[in-house]
Amino acid sequence: MNNNDLTFEEALARLEVLVNRLEEGNLPLEESLELFAEGIKLTKQCSKHLEQAEKQISILLEGDNGQAVVREEEL
Incomplete structure (x- = not known):
């Protein structure tokens, strides 16, 4: 298996x-x-996985009434 094909967990x-x-x-x-x-390449791959995950994470914003509002970040 090529290191580029590894999941975040496998690379870590x-x-x-x-x-x-x-x-x-x-x-x-x-x-x-x-x-x-190889470790440097894996570190870069892990960073790339984390950056992609950050783009997919919902962002919590506080609304006018103090309630938490969930907004999806655009990719």
Whole structure:
């Protein structure tokens, strides 16, 4: 599976695995650099997922009468 096809949760889980492996500190430099590069890509993908989710979230606004009014943000 291509990392671009991962859900947010899958990308985050993979990122956690990479961080744990890098924190162990016993990897060759080449492998560390590859894992770091993959981690950067996953971080960007997670950020993209979060930005998309933010666009879909309902925004709560306080109405004139003090009641909460729900408004969908336009995509």
